[in-house]
Amino acid sequence: MEIRVPAPVERIIGQLNEHGYEAYIVGGCVRDMLLNREPGDWDITTSALPGQVKELFHRTVDTGIQHGTVTVMMGKEGYEVTTFRVDGEYEDGRHPKSVSFTPNLTEDLKRRDFTINAMAYNKATGFVDEFGGVEDLRRGIIRCVGEPMDRFTEDALRILRAIRFSAQLAFEIEERTLEAIRVIAPNLARVSKERVQVELTKLLCSAHPERIALVYETGISRYVSGTFDEIYGMGTIPPIPTAIPPQKHLRWAAFLRKATPDQAFTVLKDLKLDNDTISRVKTLVDLLGRPLVPEKPALRRVMSRIEPALYDDLLDLKDALLPFGVPETGDMLRRARTLSGEIRRDGDCLDLKSLAVKGRDVMDAGVKPGKAVGEALASLLELVLEDPSRNTRDYLLQHLK
Numbered sequence: 001m002e003i004r005v006p007a008p009v010e011r012i013i014g015q016l017n018e019h020g021y022e023a024y025i026v027g028g029c030v031r032d033m034l035l036n037r038e039p040g041d042w043d044i045t046t047s048a049l050p051g052q053v054k055e056l057f058h059r060t061v062d063t064g065i066q067h068g069t070v071t072v073m074m075g076k077e078g079y080e081v082t083t084f085r086v087d088g089e090y091e092d093g094r095h096p097k098s099v100s101f102t103p104n105l106t107e108d109l110k111r112r113d114f115t116i117n118a119m120a121y122n123k124a125t126g127f128v129d130e131f132g133g134v135e136d137l138r139r140g141i142i143r144c145v146g147e148p149m150d151r152f153t154e155d156a157l158r159i160l161r162a163i164r165f166s167a168q169l170a171f172e173i174e175e176r177t178l179e180a181i182r183v184i185a186p187n188l189a190r191v192s193k194e195r196v197q198v199e200l201t202k203l204l205c206s207a208h209p210e211r212i213a214l215v216y217e218t219g220i221s222r223y224v225s226g227t228f229d230e231i232y233g234m235g236t237i238p239p240i241p242t243a244i245p246p247q248k249h250l251r252w253a254a255f256l257r258k259a260t261p262d263q264a265f266t267v268l269k270d271l272k273l274d275n276d277t278i279s280r281v282k283t284l285v286d287l288l289g290r291p292l293v294p295e296k297p298a299l300r301r302v303m304s305r306i307e308p309a310l311y312d313d314l315l316d317l318k319d320a321l322l323p324f325g326v327p328e329t330g331d332m333l334r335r336a337r338t339l340s341g342e343i344r345r346d347g348d349c350l351d352l353k354s355l356a357v358k359g360r361d362v363m364d365a366g367v368k369p370g371k372a373v374g375e376a377l378a379s380l381l382e383l384v385l386e387d388p389s390r391n392t393r394d395y396l397l398q399h400l401k
């Protein structure tokens with residue numbers, strides 16, 4: 001198997017070799033190349049110490065110098081070059097307390113999580129595969145490097161990484177690795193919620209989001225968050241069709257659609273998702289649960305509540321979920337799409353910005369400044385959402401209560 005390594009990566013490895021250092025691409029990129037997948041990033045591992053790496057390249061950034069990582073800039077792109085290292089003792093199954101450098105590539109590969117992630121490659125040496133990674137790739141297996149119990153005890157995040165890779169690659173988790181996952185699951189309680197969330201989001205945005213079921217089956221869900229566990233701890237997880245684009249708000253909304261909007265909010269808040277995503281998911285979960293009435297006034301009311309892009313997401317989600325049960329029929333959804341197209345084409349007033357009267361006008365008409373102004377405008381908008389031809393100054397001022 002020949003690997004096509006990008007030219008800048010070749011140059012970095014060549015430069016290190018010329019100065020007598022070993023250097024390889026390593027980890028996820030080797031795995032992905034062997035699978036004919038486009039690697040997300042190219043990590044380089046080398047026997048050179050960080051200071052030695054910095055001497056060899058003009059432009060470098062100390063991204064993770066305490067862990068031995070220097071980013072080498074080639075044009076606009078940066079490539080992480082990390083010194084061979086062994087991880088020291090782990091603190092509460094989180095980060096290693098310390099790392100130490102080693103001149104030995106095998107030592108570096110040994111600290112990596114799974115056999116498929118523990119391979120290195122360069123042109124001169126070919127593949128370095130000390131733990132059967134190629135064979136596990138061929139068989140489609142996620143297996144720890146070394147003793148699974150020890151490896152998950154060192155770092156419990158690996159539990160979720162195993163499930164996430166199994167979802168991304170459609171691989172099975174090897175039996176002893178799976179057994180250890182069940183046993184070490186409680187340690188996940190000590191892993192930071194952000195890191196848990198990143199793994200779950202990658203899992204949901206993968207080719208096999210339904211594998212999130214493994215998080216429940218292996219007894220991990222209760223250590224993710226109480227509400228997360230509650231939602232599907234007893235019941236079955238609804239299908240998450242891959243027709244839904246792999247964007248986090250869409251996949252999370254599809255996953256959480258059987259929860260209440262408040263539960264969805266709590267789960268995502270617990271997991272420290274960004275506020276924008278949380279609010280979009282909550283809105284989508286809410287609107288997925290109720291029928292979209294294919295009549296213009298009802299559609300305008302929904303459209304007035306959310307951003308146009310989120311409204312389109314809602315329609316797309318409902319379409320994708322149609323075979324699995326939504327409150328609408330296919331006909332209703334088609335009708336809703338047509339009618340909302342017309343609402344947009346006609347530029348129907350959907351918000352206070354386009355209302356024919358402003359706060360000033362209602363105050364001039366006698367409404368007391370303060371809360372009453374907002375309420376008056378809101379009730380006028382209601383009238384206009386019902387019938388957009390009412391959006392004139394005269395009509396609205398006459399109907400001001």
Ligand code: ATP
Binds near residue numbers: 026027028040155
């Ligand atoms: P992705 O496609 O998500 O980038 P990846 O395998 O490249 O997958 P990274 O998180 O980028 O994952 O890590 C790069 C490499 O570092 C991994 O392939 C693995 O060898 C090693 N690694 C990452 N996280 C851990 C961990 N928690 N424990 C042990 N090794 C790890």
Ligand code: MG
Binds near residue numbers: 028
């Ligand atoms: Mg990576």
